[in-house]
Amino acid sequence: MKFFLWCAFILLxxxxxxxxxRLWLQHQKNQRRTDIPTQTQVEMRAKHPEAMLAxxxxxxxxxxxxxxxxxxxxxxxxxxxxxxxxxxxxxxx
Ligand SMILES: [Zn+2]
Numbered sequence: 001m002k003f004f005l006w007c008a009f010i011l012l013x014x015x016x017x018x019x020x021x022r023l024w025l026q027h028q029k030n031q032r033r034t035d036i037p038t039q040t041q042v043e044m045r046a047k048h049p050e051a052m053l054a055x056x057x058x059x060x061x062x063x064x065x066x067x068x069x070x071x072x073x074x075x076x077x078x079x080x081x082x083x084x085x086x087x088x089x090x091x092x093x
Contacts, residue, residue: 057086
């Protein structure tokens with residue numbers, strides 16, 4: 001009787017794990033689909049390239065959407081950085 005109960009328990013655990021694994025694989029598959037840009041998105045990016053701005057600290061060019069902006073309150077000038085670390089270094093020097 002005890003053996004039968006153990007077998008039933010192990011079977012339930014295996015079934016539950018299979019269901020979890022199936023859901024996880026489905027989730028991974030859906031995530032991969034959304035990461036891949038569609039043909040329209042690829043064409044749009046090729047036709048309308050994003051503007052690039054130079055980091056005020058290191059001079060590296062970065063896309064406008066990824067740039068970290070800082071507006072000087074006294075001069076109202078926009079300064080752009082590639083990272084928060086470079087923004088801190090720029091103002092600490
Ligand atoms: Zn930089």
